[in-house]
Amino acid sequence: MSPPEQLSEQDFQRLFAAEAEGRLDTLVDQLLTLEKSGPSPELLASLFREAHTVKGGAAVVGMAQVARVAHALEDLLEEVRRERRGVDASLIDAVLGGIDSIRTLIPLALAGEDHEAQASEAEQRLRGGLQPRGTAAEAAGQPAPPASPSASAASSGTPVSGHDAISRSEAAQPSAASASAPAPPTTSPRGPAVGPAPAAPSAAAPSAAAPERPAPSEPAVIHPGEGGHWSGSEMVQMPVHRVDELVRLIGEASAATLRLGSALLEQLERDPSTVSEYRDLVRSLNELQELALRARMVPVMSLAPRLRRAVRDLARETGKQVRFETRGEDAEIDRGVLDRLADPLLHLVRNAVDHGIEPPEERRTLGKPPEGMVRLHAMQLGSEVIIAVSDDGRGIDVARVREAAGRSDSTAMDMDDESALYLIFRSGLSTATRVTGLSGRGVGLDAVRASLNAVRGRIEVRSDRGQGTEFRIAVPITMATLRCLVVNASGQTYAIPLHSVRAVLMPQPSTTVSGRAMTMFDGRPVPISSLASVLGTGDGCSGPAVVIAGLTRTHALAVDHLVDQRDVVVKGLGELVPRLPAVAGAGVEPDGSILLVLEAAGLIERARRGEMGTHYPSADSVGGVAVEPAGTPHSSLILVVDDALTVRELQRSIFEHAGYRVQVAANGDEALVRMAEERPDLVLTDIQMPVMDGFVLTEKIRSQPALSSVPVIILTSRASDEDRKRGLEAGADGYIVKSGFDQAALLSAVERLLGAPA
Amino acid sequence: MEVAPEASTAVGAGQLALLVPVGNDTYALPLERVREVAVEPRLTELPTAPPVVLGIFNLRGEIVPLFDTGRLLGLRPVNEGAYAVLVETEHGIAGLAATEMPLTVRLSESVGRSDLEATTETFLVGDRRLAVALNVAELLSPARISR
Numbered sequence: 001m002s003p004p005e006q007l008s009e010q011d012f013q014r015l016f017a018a019e020a021e022g023r024l025d026t027l028v029d030q031l032l033t034l035e036k037s038g039p040s041p042e043l044l045a046s047l048f049r050e051a052h053t054v055k056g057g058a059a060v061v062g063m064a065q066v067a068r069v070a071h072a073l074e075d076l077l078e079e080v081r082r083e084r085r086g087v088d089a090s091l092i093d094a095v096l097g098g099i100d101s102i103r104t105l106i107p108l109a110l111a112g113e114d115h116e117a118q119a120s121e122a123e124q125r126l127r128g129g130l131q132p133r134g135t136a137a138e139a140a141g142q143p144a145p146p147a148s149p150s151a152s153a154a155s156s157g158t159p160v161s162g163h164d165a166i167s168r169s170e171a172a173q174p175s176a177a178s179a180s181a182p183a184p185p186t187t188s189p190r191g192p193a194v195g196p197a198p199a200a201p202s203a204a205a206p207s208a209a210a211p212e213r214p215a216p217s218e219p220a221v222i223h224p225g226e227g228g229h230w231s232g233s234e235m236v237q238m239p240v241h242r243v244d245e246l247v248r249l250i251g252e253a254s255a256a257t258l259r260l261g262s263a264l265l266e267q268l269e270r271d272p273s274t275v276s277e278y279r280d281l282v283r284s285l286n287e288l289q290e291l292a293l294r295a296r297m298v299p300v301m302s303l304a305p306r307l308r309r310a311v312r313d314l315a316r317e318t319g320k321q322v323r324f325e326t327r328g329e330d331a332e333i334d335r336g337v338l339d340r341l342a343d344p345l346l347h348l349v350r351n352a353v354d355h356g357i358e359p360p361e362e363r364r365t366l367g368k369p370p371e372g373m374v375r376l377h378a379m380q381l382g383s384e385v386i387i388a389v390s391d392d393g394r395g396i397d398v399a400r401v402r403e404a405a406g407r408s409d410s411t412a413m414d415m416d417d418e419s420a421l422y423l424i425f426r427s428g429l430s431t432a433t434r435v436t437g438l439s440g441r442g443v444g445l446d447a448v449r450a451s452l453n454a455v456r457g458r459i460e461v462r463s464d465r466g467q468g469t470e471f472r473i474a475v476p477i478t479m480a481t482l483r484c485l486v487v488n489a490s491g492q493t494y495a496i497p498l499h500s501v502r503a504v505l506m507p508q509p510s511t512t513v514s515g516r517a518m519t520m521f522d523g524r525p526v527p528i529s530s531l532a533s534v535l536g537t538g539d540g541c542s543g544p545a546v547v548i549a550g551l552t553r554t555h556a557l558a559v560d561h562l563v564d565q566r567d568v569v570v571k572g573l574g575e576l577v578p579r580l581p582a583v584a585g586a587g588v589e590p591d592g593s594i595l596l597v598l599e600a601a602g603l604i605e606r607a608r609r610g611e612m613g614t615h616y617p618s619a620d621s622v623g624g625v626a627v628e629p630a631g632t633p634h635s636s637l638i639l640v641v642d643d644a645l646t647v648r649e650l651q652r653s654i655f656e657h658a659g660y661r662v663q664v665a666a667n668g669d670e671a672l673v674r675m676a677e678e679r680p681d682l683v684l685t686d687i688q689m690p691v692m693d694g695f696v697l698t699e700k701i702r703s704q705p706a707l708s709s710v711p712v713i714i715l716t717s718r719a720s721d722e723d724r725k726r727g728l729e730a731g732a733d734g735y736i737v738k739s740g741f742d743q744a745a746l747l748s749a750v751e752r753l754l755g756a757p758a
Numbered sequence: 759m760e761v762a763p764e765a766s767t768a769v770g771a772g773q774l775a776l777l778v779p780v781g782n783d784t785y786a787l788p789l790e791r792v793r794e795v796a797v798e799p800r801l802t803e804l805p806t807a808p809p810v811v812l813g814i815f816n817l818r819g820e821i822v823p824l825f826d827t828g829r830l831l832g833l834r835p836v837n838e839g840a841y842a843v844l845v846e847t848e849h850g851i852a853g854l855a856a857t858e859m860p861l862t863v864r865l866s867e868s869v870g871r872s873d874l875e876a877t878t879e880t881f882l883v884g885d886r887r888l889a890v891a892l893n894v895a896e897l898l899s900p901a902r903i904s905r
Contacts, residue, residue: 492803535805573804573814575849577823578904580806588816594802606806 016061017106023050024099029305031099032312035092036323044081051077054102063109065119066102072126073098089316096313098126240335243295250289254567257281259590289567297332297477300378300387303342307349311374314353321360321371322353328378333385333477340455341387341475344448348389348471349374351445356393356469366466368392385477386650390470396421396463421461425449453579462649470649482570482584484597486563487546489531490538493595495568495587500600502547505556519556521547528556529607535582548600553658555604570597582606636754637661639680641671641697642715643689651684651715651746658747660754668692672700675707682754687716687723695730702731711753715746769891771867771881777889778843779858780827780836786865786881786889787843793851795860796842799824810903812839812855824853830897831874847898854898865889876902 027050034043055070076095079085101122108115261272272278308324315322333341357363357372364370377388398417405412405423412423425445452459457475484495485504503521510517510528518525528545532538534557545556568587573580581602587595638660642648652662663680665671667689674680683701687694694714701707713734714727724735734749769775769788776792778785801813801824810829814821822844828836842853843860868879872890876897883889896902 537803537805571821573821574823574852576825576847576852576898576900576903577804577811577814578808578900580804582806583804586802586814586821588819588821592816593800594814594816594821596802596804 013061013063013110016057016063017110019057020054020102020106023054024103025305026050027054027099028096028309031092031095032305032308034087035089035312039080039087044077048074048077048081063106065115066105066109069098069101069105069119069122069126072123073102076126092312093316094126094128096309098122101125238295240296243292247289247292247296250285250292254285254289257285258564258566293334296334296336298335298338299329300331300333300338300385301326301329301376303338303345304376306342307345307376310346310349311353314350315357318354319359320353320357322357323371323373324349325373325375326377327375331378331380331385331387333475337455337475337477340451341457341473344451344473345376345387345389347445347448349376352389352391352393352469356391356395358394380477381474384474387473387475388470388650389473390468392468395465395467395469396424396461397465398463421463424461425459460653462652472649472653482568482597483565484568485546485565486595487531487559488561488563489535489541489559491560492537493563494531494535495566495595495597496546496548497584497597497600498565500548502549502554504562505545505547507542507544507558519545521554521556526554526556527607528558529610531557531559531603534603534607534610548603553604553608555607557603557607568595568597635659635661636681637663637678638750638754639663639665639671639674639683641665641668641683641685641689641694643667643686654746655750660750668694668697668700671697675701675710679707680710682750683710683712684715684750685712687714687727695726698727698730698732713749713753769865770879771865773865774862775865775881775889775891776843776860776862777883778827778854778856778860778892780855781834781857783833784883784887784889785827785877786883786891787845787854787894788891789862791845791894793844793846795856796844796853797859798840799842799853801839808904809835812837815842815853817844817851820851822851822853824855825898825903827854827856830854830902831876845894845898847894849898849900852898865891 027047030043030047030050034047037043051070051074055067055074058064058067058070073095076085076091076098080087080091085091101118105115105119105122108118257278261278264270264272264275264278304326311322311324314320352374353372357374358366358368360370363372372391372393374389374391377390379386398420401423402412402415402420405420405426412420415423425448449459452473452475455475457473460472460474461469462472463469482495483498485498485501486493486495488494505519505521508519510519511525512518513525517528519528520526526547530539530541531546532541541558541560543558543560544562545558547554547556549555570585570587572585573583582599582605583602584597584599586597589595638655640648640651640655640662641664642651643666648664648666652664655662663674663678665674668685669692671683671685672692675683683697685694685697692700694716698712698714701710701712711733712731713736714732715736716723716727727735733753736746736749769786774789775786776789776795778787796815796817799815799817801815803813804811804823810826812824812826814823816822822842824839824842826836828834836855836857838857839853839855841856841859843856844851844853863883865881865883867881869882869888870880872878872880874890876893878891878893881889881891
């Protein structure tokens with residue numbers, strides 16, 4: 001074979017490798033649907049088609065061994081399609097095994113390494129799977145079906161023999177498929193070899209001697225939808241680095257525009273905001289930036305197939321029954337951030353199956369359904385995405401965590417349950433009494449936390465003994481740039497992320513209410529402090545006040561003066577600098593100086609602490625996770641009623657952060673029991689719940705003299721007028737729609753009814 | 759980032775070392791751990807950080823923290839960053855504050871072990887000057903910095 005031909009074949013092989021990755025992902029996804037929902041003709045046809053296309057593609061590019069394994073896979077699926085074999089776990093295992101083998105073989109074939117033995121073994125395993133279960137007699141009399149022409153030709157093991165397959169009818173398919181197949185974005189940056197069109201190879205001539213292998217664990221791949229394919233005319237494949245470059249250049253253009261603005265002002269003495277051309281330029285750049293950032297966004301749920309697969313495999317291995325649910329299909333996140341979340345989420349999901357969900361018989365004796373549930377729930381909250389991994393398993397045994405940590409740290413024994421729970425994020429801590437192959441892959445929860453720190457994320461955990469555990473991750477939607485308000489306090493400039501800025505108030509006298517300085521904002525008193533004194537860099541600031549909002553609180557910070565608004569590329573301060581809750585990171589200015597980017601929640605916490613003169617013990621923050629104190633016994637009690645653990649716990653956290661006491665109940669019936677124990681000051685309830693829904697609960701509350709005056713707010717995902725009417729008729733005081741779940745609105749509704757927390 | 763192997767976290771006799779003056783004392787760092795020395799870096803104070811963090815500065819687009827070498831050793835604070843010795847650690851690059859220009863020497867035989875935390879041995883440099891070799895990994899560990 002002459003060198004040019006060899007190069008070209010290599011390029012086609014890479015193209016195939018990229019295409020196959022997407023197809024194998026689709027196969028896995030569909031297979032898990034098959035296992036969960038049972039066979040349907042469309043699904044089986046689609047599965048068969050995918051396997052068939054992989055086989056044809058492999059044969060065309062000369063990966064004979066891969067083609068053989070794919071062929072065996074195809075035959076197995078054909079048996080299922082013809083109803084000669086039923087769908088059971090062993091079939092799914094066999095097919096998944098075959099897919100894994102193909103994933104392993106492709107890089108070996110690309111690298112030109114010998115993979116005949118592995119291929120034969122994989123093929124044998126799949127052919128073994130062809131014998132239908134329970135019909136051994138039939139199977140015994142009928143050996144494995146004869147290999148097809150391509151497979152028998154390929155079994156000689158020489159690469160050339162694979163070309164025989166080209167003459168087969170499906171030879172025409174792969175090229176068409178390659179053209180429209182989504183090249184997974186992660187492989188794209190490796191060069192033009194995985195470019196969108198098969199025409200590319202002539203331009204791409206990387207050294208064939210040392211081809212790069214695709215990463216074995218592929219990060220998120222955008223799925224074109226259930227078994228569908230992207231139509232070539234509406235999609236353009238683009239390497240991620242080109243989008244990054246675009247974002248960076250737009251950032252530079254924005255910075256240059258700011259300099260142009262100051263030049264206008266200084267040299268021509270013209271206020272740039274009065275120059276319409278300048279304003280047009282700024283507006284266009286802003287739009288451009290938003291579009292470019294959007295191009296980097298992918299759905300959080302693009303990770304779901306991998307997680308579903310992990311749940312399924314581990315459940316099989318440990319003999320558990322686990323259902324994997326997802327919610328929040330529309331939440332999107334920067335793919336750079338999502339890539340970094342893949343491993344932590346995988347770890348959390350595995351933990352949930354391995355340590356959370358009980359074996360079926362144990363669940364039965366506990367009165368739980370034998371099938372456990374692991375849920376991935378994503379939602380966007382302001383500039384953050386919250387991703388929750390929850391299970392309905394046994395919960396975390398805090399006593400054992402405390403005991404395990406106590407061996408190396410005597411203070412652990414004195415911690416309350418909430419603080420002790422956070423000890424699980426410590427390095428080297430494990431309460432597992434056994435090690436399983438899958439969950440013990442060397443990353444602990446400390447590594448999960450470290451990965452999250454790298455993307456400026458936080459993790460929180462809640463666990464109810466016997467009820468389940470929820471890990472909640474909060475990460476910024478993007479790390480590329482942050483629009484900031486730049487202010488000056490005591491001679492130093494700081495950037496405050498604009499998403500946490502509510503308003504800027506002109507200098508005005510503050511009043512003192514019970515020892516705290518307050519100013520008025522939006523008709524309500526808001527505590528006010530000087531930014532310099534909060535940061536400890538100076539005394540009072542006499543200029544305007546910036547009203548900032550953290551997760552739950554609002555606070556006004558007086559500064560000396562406002563500088564401008566700009567986009568800051570925020571960088572971390574490195575691993576060696578201890579985590580500073582009030583500092584989010586820093587940006588480098590065009591002149592080389594450093595601009596500190598502040599964090600609203602941390603600033604507010606510091607401001608409050610400084611003014612109330614109280615110091616929370618350092619155990620408040622374990623491993624960078626801020627744990628706010630629960631409400632004092634004097635603060636109002638809110639009863640949260642919702643059947644979704646995630647929603648319930650999210651609300652618990654919101655109200656506890658805001659200083660209220662919180663009780664939770666999973667349905668109306670449970671709520672009435674809680675209310676009999678202690679009369680809450682307010683009830684917040686969902687409508688749709690098992691046992692007793694929110695309408696009935698409201699009616700019951702209104703009908704009991706001891707409870708009839710308790711305010712009830714109905715919180716629902718349904719925005720129908722009829723629901724609203726029914727809720728108000730039942731006697732609810734307020735009605736909040738969950739879509740676009742807005743904490744500030746929720747808190748202000750509660751505060752209107754209760755007054756601010758004590 | 760390339761990080762020198764564990765064996766070179768401390769410096770030994772016969773090796774090239776950077777002598778780092780901190781107040782009245784002199785410390786020695788293995789030369790392969792040192793990336794460069796920045797003279798009067800433009801420091802940005804890091805509010806709310808512990809005093810051991812003197813500030814951060816921009817090193818060709820990279821944000822680097824500068825640490826008070828005296829405080830790190832549990833000794834008298836330096837409180838200034840006239841010179842920043844940039845060292846590679848497993849946790850990234852960091853600056854150690856020096857009060858005078860650091861110089862390179864080849865170390866002679868050790869004159870004894872050093873009892874000070876995060877140090878290894880003492881060397882005689884020049885006629886009467888003693889230099890204490892620093893253990894970079896121990897000195898610039900997150901645990902020591904946040905204690």
